[in-house]
Amino acid sequence: GIQVEQSPPDLILQEGANSTLRCNFSDSVNNLQWFHQNPWGQLINLFYIPSGTKQNGRLSATTVATERYSLLYISSSQTTDSGVYFCAVYAGNNRKLIWGLGTSLAVNP
């Protein structure tokens, strides 16, 4: 089955720094989503991005489907950006998401 790998596994930033998180997937996908899980466990969908680029405030994401990767950019990071960022993809038509193991981000003041 499809494999989803995220890097780096852990990241520590000073407030105000920029960062790039990467998601590689092993086969063609028809859906890719980025999620943020805050320290209290709540998961929020950030982007639905099977291809192309989207931006939402300080966050943006780019998926290059032909090369099987997606990037999540965080600019001018804030302490509230801390948590775990997950990438997940659908394979086939069964609407079952395949999840990466996440990137754990800590933003220090």
Next chain:
Amino acid sequence: DGGITQSPKYLFRKEGQNVTLSCEQNLNHDAMYWYRQDPGQGLRLIYYSQIVNDFQKGDIAEGYSVSREKKESFPLTVTSAQKNPTAFYLCASSTKYRGGDTQYFGPGTRLTVL
């Protein structure tokens, strides 16, 4: 407000007891999902349902059971057959729309077996 609710937030269970976790959504989504998350780990799919009265096993269904009698409700029962049930349980829902198919999550239930 539209959203997904899970209850209770914290749940304690004695070994050998069954326990049911509630998940309700008022988003009119057709699909619903249950995930398990262990400390420092990713999400693992337990069960999912794409329509009422139908559901499919996920990757770790053993020791769990579900029902989908109503579109807005998808309760999960953790049975005594689940050998290591202490975990964080997340419910999600989704629907297909012109822009895609996005999953939305409830706040989760933390289950501890004493």
